[in-house]
Amino acid sequence: MAQQNGAEVGFPVPTGLQAFADRARGYADQSRAANTRRAYASDVRAFATWCEERGEPAMPASPAAVLAYLIDHATTLKVATLQRRLAAIREQHAAAGIALDTSSAAFRDTWRGIKRAHGQPADKKRPLMTVDLRRAVAVLPDSLTGLRDRALILVGFAAALRRSELASLEVARREDAAWIEERPDGLVIHLGRSKTDQQAEGVEIGVPYGSNMETCPVRSYRAWIKAARLEEGPAFRPIDRHGRIGADAVTDRAVARIVQRSVEAAALAEGHPPEEARRLAAAYAGHSLRSGLATSAAANDAPGHAIQRQLRHKRFDTTSGYIRSGQLFRQNPAGMAGL
DSSP, X not given: OOOBOTTTTSSOOBGGGHHHHHHHHHHHXXXXXXXXXXXXXXXXXXXXXXXXXXXXXXXXXXXXXXXXHHHHTTTTSOHHXXXXXXXXXXXXXXHTTOOOOOOSHHHHHHHHHHHHHHOOOOOOOOOOOHHHHHHHHHTOOSXXXXXXXXXXXXXXXXXXXXXXXHHHOBSSOOTTOOEEEEETTEEEEEEOSBTTBTTOOOEEEEEEOOSSGGGOHHHHHHHHHHHHTOOSSBSSOOBOTTOOBOSSOOXXXXXXXXXXXXXXXXHHHTTOXXXXXXXHHHTOOTHHHHHHHHHHHHHTTOOHHHHHHHHTOSSHHHHHHHHHHHTTTSSOGGGGSOO
16 A cells, blocks of 8 residues: 655655655745745744743644744734744644644734734835935945945945845856846846746846946946956955955845945044944945835936836835835925925
8 A cells, every 4th residue: 555645745645756745845945035944944943942841732733822822922022023933833834734723713813913012113224325325435445345345335226136136146157146247338137036036037137337437336346356356256255354355255244234334434434423323324234225226216206117127026016115215205295385
């Protein structure tokens, strides 16, 4: 009689097809981004530890145990984190073919109450608007570090890149890698898999020459590549205090630090006290480049569909949030009321 293993792919699998079931599990693991997989794995471990401390089974878990877990952490974890942990627990059970019924009125009402009582607006970082970007790159020195930071900031801004995308760019084409192509009209950013392109269909992003030499992403990138003598490998790399360039790529966290450090230096150059300069810089992050391009373009009446294309948003309502922010004072009725 053929053996069946329902824990592998969520449904019974005959022995003769088990090898395919193992491969199916491998493909299923790739259905989500690596960061999401790591977060979900951490979430189910946290839930399992909590259950073990209370003598409750984590697999399969009872709806009552899941709800108690949410209640127990309602005041210590953000609602967004609890939402992800609930999704991770549900997915773990679904993948094992185990029904976890959280559809009862008691569960739904309690979970809704937690979200209402403890939900908070997302802590959004400020967009790095063009005027602030100019100040930030103006204070960068002409050292290797300054050339790298200027190129990283301007390319990230112009291409509306996520910090992970910016960190992963390479100088030359390599299979399955994101890379930068130099063309007579500017740069072309070739992205493979990204947050909105999980099918790895790929996308090209054009980065034209800037009208100002000081803030031109194309000239800044070429100046950095020439100074660093890079012909292949990561486009943006760590530089130690002796000016030695590393072989690996900068991390996505390093992208955020570079943005903040540049904003802080600009604030200090304008005469802000150190503590205030640090506070101003903390309002920005790696995403500030992407949101800064969208908001600045909207403020200058760039077409919404063009902004959506540069940001690679699947839905226009995602883009419209940036447009609303950038056009708060454009054709504002309060400004037309004769005040």
